[in-house]
Amino acid sequence: MGVVLEVKGLSFRYDKKQDRGNVSDVSFQLREGEWTALIGHNGSGKSTLAHLLVGLLQPDEGQIKINGSVSKKDAESENIGIVFQNPENQFIGTTVEDDVAFGLENLNMPYKEMRARVDKALEDVGMLDYRMTDPSQLSGGQKQRVAIAGMLALQPKVLILDEAFVMLDPRSRKELMVTIRKLTNQGMTILSITHDMDEAAQADKVIVMKQGQIMKVESPALLFIADSTLEKPFAEKLREALKSRKCEVPDKYMTEKEMVQWICKSN
Known part of the structure; x- marks a missing residue:
């Protein structure tokens, strides 16, 4: 599996007068078709790192490379998609298919290509039969899958899930985990930010952050056996x-x- 995303020496401080950064000298790689979980306590820098990756924040130091090329500010949002814990905050359209198509319409994409992308994205997350449904009528898990479809339609290199499971019931969580594994089997690279160790245990590898730094990068099997401090x-x-x-x-x-x-x- 090739390296899709490479982060080198990434640092950022909200308060430039502080000595310690919110993200300090962070380096890691994400590979094609790999599901990586990012864990850490509140304030460890997880969400700040996600915002740096998608271009919502600009690093003080360091580089973000996508497929070997240094990511530019205007290219980050195209190459890396993000889904937040409350999918309703991302809904725009009155139907599921309208919502998934919204980002493509902003790109002035030809109708035929847009239709094909919307259909493919909805099929990938198992929501094609709900294309004409009002998003507000969906269950929590279905809403989250539609939000993921909206990102998939843009064909990003990496998909970030920022606490995407936190508001879901057990059944919806299980369905979403199945969807994520299906996407990685198709080659999608996924980074899930989570506090849930059961979610992290499903990933291929786990990154542990503490006080803005990466402390460990391990497989779940090695991490949860060796580290007695983790739940x-x-x-x-x-x-x-x-x-x-x-x-x-x-x-x-x-x-x-x-x-x-x-x-x-x-x-």
């Missing part, structure tokens, strides 16, 4: 609880799917 995802909490009760459980990190398979096999 564990549900499956790991269950494994540790069973182990503390002298149950014979595998001595390794397990995903939810692996845990379910192990329980079924044990019974």
